[in-house]
Amino acid sequence: MTYEPPVTDYDYIVENCTCAFCGCNCDDLDYLVKDNHVVAVRHACRLGASKIMEDMDQRLLVPMIRDENGELKEVDWDTALDKAAEYIANSIRPVFYGWSETSTECMKEGVALGEYIGAVLDNQATICHGPSLQAVQNAGYPIQTLGEVQNRADMIVYSGSNAMNSHPRHMARYAVFCRGYFRQRGRFDRTVVTMDPKFSDTAKCSDKWIGFEQNGDYGFYNAIRAVLRGKELYQDVISGIPKEDIYELAEEMKNAEFGVLFFGLGLTHTLSKQRNIDIAIKMVQDLNKYSKWGLTPMRGHFNVNGFNIFMAFECGFAFGVDYCRGYPRYMMGETNTIDLLVRKEPDCFMVIAADPGAHFPNGANQHLANIPVIQIDIHWGPSTELADVVLPGSFIAVECAGTSYRMDGVPIYMKKAIDKPEKKPVVMTNGLSVN
């Protein structure tokens, strides 16, 4: 990459904005605004800056519906909303999926509609940290805030998570390089361990890399638990790791003053799924016999945690909530989007601030080709290629304000920085103008 000069041509700066990308919700960003458009972002990581300085080529600004030739056509809001309402009203098993990249205020309206219609409400947790949420119900949730990590933690473990790629400021702002009240020297006061079959970018800047074999996570955590409980390991190599290394690591973890385990999708997407997280939570519980330990799931979208907290508060279940009987029901593997789609159950699918086209497996997406899909989003994405009604939204944390929940469950208010891109009014043939 070449050197790029700093951006000096801007009208004004909006300070202390909140990033709407990942679960870190960095709330110290400065937007450089010119002509009501963000031209540069200070303090953000590559991902956050990229999202905020969006690609206007693919920005959705007008409502669209599919015509009889299968092509999207611009229509006015009333027509598009009527069409969407018609699809929803005529369906028996609608699914409202998404919600993670929007504000909690929006979810409030969504759950009201879902309850009225008898829909299934689900969010991206179903394809990322769903097993973690199930494990939390099985085994508990020994969590701490990221502020505690910054000020106290002297041992950081990343497991199945590549923070340098998916949460680039996590290490800098909350966990590893930052200075804290009890960790005045920052990185030098902390030990960083990465557990990942891949020698990831996070592993490259860690003190220790535990490269256990693929799908070996369950066995490896059980081995650490056995050692923590004073048992002897009979095998010489467990999940590709020599037993001496496991003894050494367990000793190191016991002697930490304040340790934190951050785990990502490396644990939830492999074969043992929620059992991996079960055992990781139990390992943290075992470690608490010796020292202070906590854990935090590395949540992906900036408000994926918000939907889970909001739904748990509203109806008692974190995700995959089925209102078809008029009261909330939840059953892992039954009322979750992927399982529903694979069983070809839904007959109407509404996508709100999500992209199933980019993130669902083929086997699930095939059913979206058979049913009407309504998309509410800000950019033209893979889901638009499958959508029958497209409703443009506003960019939360840039064009409108809202509340989101950080990965540790701290609610953060995201302020508005610029106005939504203006639209010229359409002059209809009868002389009336719309939006």
Added chain:
Amino acid sequence: MHYANTYLEKPVVPDVKITGEGTTDVLKCMLNTGSDIYQGACKKRGSTLKEEYKNASGTCYMDPRDMAKLGVNNWDTVLVKTDFGEVVVNCAVSRDAPHEGTVFICKGPWANTIVSHDTYCCSDPTYKGIRCTVEKTDRKVLLMADLMRWVYKKYVDEEDDDVVENMDSLGELPVYHGRKWEELIDHDL
């Protein structure tokens, strides 16, 4: 007007030259999918129709020893097959090598075509640890819109894969009847 630039045509990969014709036609591997920073930056900017997204997301990162077995170089095309489907992607030397026997494709429409939808009643599909085969191919990597049309065929009548694959490309800009953003926004961007 000068913008800060977040655009990158291709992910940065180790510049390793693989020599030789290769020793095998079909390589058996383990497939992992997930995100990386190039894919994330491109997807979240919204540039999913662009060539950039195709290079960031539709690329199979391989160990250089595996590439030598197949006789492929950076940005050649390979066909990846699993029990759940097949897709043509670019191949490139992994930044996280060595991991012989394992290939990595970033999440996105290309990876979706071949990952397992089995949730084992745990809500979460098995995106990682899928057995796959990798082979050299002459077919080209499809752009996102073309790929979605090829895989799901929601708005084409044709059922034949080969015919849909060779249809006219939908291109790198949204295809719809209506006003584009340049016409909609007053100020000069």
